[in-house]
Amino acid sequence: MSRPAPRRIAHLDMDAFYASVELLRYPELRGLPVVIGGRDAAPRQLPDGRLRFARLRDYVGRGVVTTSTYEARALGVFSAMGMMKAAQLAPDAILLPADFDAYRHYSRLFKAAVAAFTPRIQDRGIDEIYIDLSDLPDESADIAARIKRAVREATGLSCSICVAPNKLLAKIGSELDKPDGLTLLTEADIPLRIWPLPVGKVNGIGPKASEKLAALGVHTVGELARTAPEVLQAHFGRSYAAWLAEVAQGIDERPLVVHSEPKSMSRETTFERDLHPRLDRPALSAAFTALCRRVADDLARKGYVGHTVGVKLRYDDFRTLTRDLTLPSPTADAAEIRRAATECVRRVPLQRRLRLLGVRVSGLAPAASVAPAPLQGELPFDDAPGARPSNGLGQGGQSGA
Structure with a gap:
């Protein structure tokens, strides 16, 4: 066998x-x-x-x-x-x-180039992926070099790649020889190449945990590996301490997730200057419509519809409010999203200037493409407070983001 x-x-x-x-x-x-x-x-x-x-x-x-x-x-x-x-x-x-449209275009190109080698790919964002090479007959250095060449031929861009026994080491290793790096890591390389690194290089050890570890005199991954388990447990709790002890030794059993359903899609924009809901109505209306269209484009491109539409507003005092509206039937249509988002905006106070505006669609489900309809009708900023406070603005509960 x-x-x-x-x-x-x-x-x-x-x-x-x-x-x-x-x-x-x-x-x-x-x-x-x-x-x-x-x-x-x-x-x-x-x-x-x-x-x-x-x-x-x-x-x-x-x-x-x-x-x-x-x-x-x-x-x-x-x-x-x-x-x-x-x-x-x-x-x-x-x-x-x-230019995010251009970045998404090149992202699709490089991922398609890698998919020609294997479908065993976990998408990690616009510019990074995990690839399972376990079942390929090629030597690690050879297949990695061929993938790098394919990405450059498809995009004109360079990438860095690390082949390792698990996702933890591969993620760390892809940063070691940037740019245009090709890194091979084995368990034998951990003391030489991983242990000298700052603990913050480990994905999952954030600034707060790094600060707590520094207070214990632990600055590098090697120092973390030599720290007694009971010391870690006293300061981080049993579960996180056990995870810290494992990653310091390069242990990571997480599988690749080659397919996952997104929970939501959203777009938001931070304005160069704070915009007044009434005095800057044209700019806000244009931004609002553009966000709805971009979310609709994202849904249509990825083949999803959503049941719930939400908005996010951040005021000039940095206070943030969100509102959601569940639709009777799911949609990926820009006009429907805009209408639902409009109802959400009508339920928030618009007496202060805005520094951020966002639109989100959640409760996603796969669906066939939905034909878009033209955007029309009034936008919520067309009757901002000051003229008609009785339009329902300011009603409803608040939720921080």
Whole structure:
């Protein structure tokens, strides 16, 4: 009786994905610090045909960095950093707006290229996947190199890939030799390559847990591996302590989840400046309609309909409210989503300026594509308070997000 093949799990992570897609469009920016973020940062064409790119030092407004090239990261600019702080660190960096439609396009291309090798893929987001290579006859280094070549041929982009005995090690390993890395890890490599790393490199050990471990004198994965189980249990509880002890030894038995049903789909936008429900009605209405359309497009593209439509509003004082409405029948239609979202917005107070607006559809179920209908009718911001407070705004309970 033959023994099952040892597990070979690969984690593939696209290199600086959003920024790399932009460099395909603007190859003249290769080798320069480039930051993706902001809204009004599109390059302008000069009379002589050349492009004039915005600089980070000229950025005005709030917002966060979506991503950055490795040259910008060398200057200290990373994703989720505030744009104003990034401008202080790299004032001469090129600034480009995010183009999520383009990123989703290239995401589909690289995933299709990998799927030609095996269907055993777990989707982890727009720029990363796990791949089960256990049943493939090829040597790990060979199949990983072929996958990398296929991704580059399909997209023009580089990726980093690690093949390891489990998802935990593969995820850590794909970061070790970036960019364009190919890493092979075995259990014998754990003391040399994993134990010197900070504990925060382990997916699942967040900032708070890292801080608590640091207070115990535990800074690296190796130090965690040498920490007595009773010490971990006294500070983290039995379940999490047991998990910490396992991951420090590189143990991870989680299977690949090659198919899972999404629970919801949502879109939201943070405005460059706080918008007034009445004075900025056209801008809010346009953003509201665009969010409904984008959620509908996501549902139709992935073949789902939803039973519940919800909205999320964040005021200028950072207070956040959500409202939901369950429909009599599921939908993926932009007009239906907009109408339901409108009813949700009518149930929240609109006396303060808004900094964020979001639309969500949940209670999803697979369905055949639904023909879209044109958006029409009034939007909730058309009769914002100030003129008619009796329109039902401000009624209903509150729920924080």
